[in-house]
Amino acid sequence: MEKLKKTFYTRDTILVAKKLLGKYLAVRNINGEMIVRIVETEGYKGPGDKACHAYNNRLTKRTEVMYCCGGCAYIYQIYGMHYCLNVVTEKKGVGTAVLIRSAEPVKGLNLMSFNRYNKQWNQLSDKEKNNITNGPGKLCKALGIDKNFNGESFLGEVISIYRFRDENDFEIETSKRINIDYSEEARDFMWRFYIRGNPYVSKK
DNA sequence: CGTGCGATCGTG
DNA sequence: ACGATCGCACGA
Secondary structure (H helix, E strand, O other): OEEOOHHHHOOOHHHHHHHOOOOEEEEEEOOEEEEEEEEEEEEEEHHHOOOOOOHHHOOOOOOHHHHOOOOEEEEEEEOOOEEEEEEEOOOOOOOEEEEEEEEEEEEOHHHHHHHHHOOOHHHOOHHHHHOOOOOHHHHHHHHOOOHHHOOOEOOOOOEEEEEOOOOOOOOEEEEOOOOOOOOHHHHHOOOEEEEOOOOOOOOO
16 A cells, blocks of 8 residues: 555546546544545536536635645535535646545445444445445545545545555446536536446446 | 525435 | 535625
8 A cells, every 4th residue: 555645636637536546545533544445536627617616716715725736635515414525636726626426445344334324334234335435425424524624635644545556457437427417518528437337336 | 694505315 | 306404605
């Protein structure tokens, strides 16, 4: 396991969205360590992307961290009750990020299952196991990610991303992004990426 | 200050 | 198909 360096994140957003597939996301707290393998992402590419929170260089308290140098976390709350995790990309001053839509559980299964269902992993049904991290809100719930993680660097110890040896043992599928039908021409941009056949990819 | 809505999820 | 639920962006 090798932690991704700054230069991984400061590249083109769509490239980073593809490259994040198969990488390992780790979250550590007082209770221990949780690790998931990223299987689905979406790119949100700044000023020209009507689906992006930073469209037209919109700068608000919420979008502020999207303009940080690549390599930190952008967390926002949606529908009043869910959080979504993004990886900020490109150079400082550019409002771009990659949404982590789903992942497969690897380590810390009991920590994640308690966060999601208040039960031990071995008490979960097959359906609950499959649904534990297969969506952006569910992933954050499982990992205990909330607004306190906003702006946190992926180069630190609290939340980090690693590469492992077999990272190219899969095929990448491409599609339109989910639930952005309001965004006019941007709704058709093929900026969603996922690992073909992986059971933890969110439905559609 | 008032208002409308959303990069979702679970249930029916 | 629909309701939950509330912070945020924006206009007055």
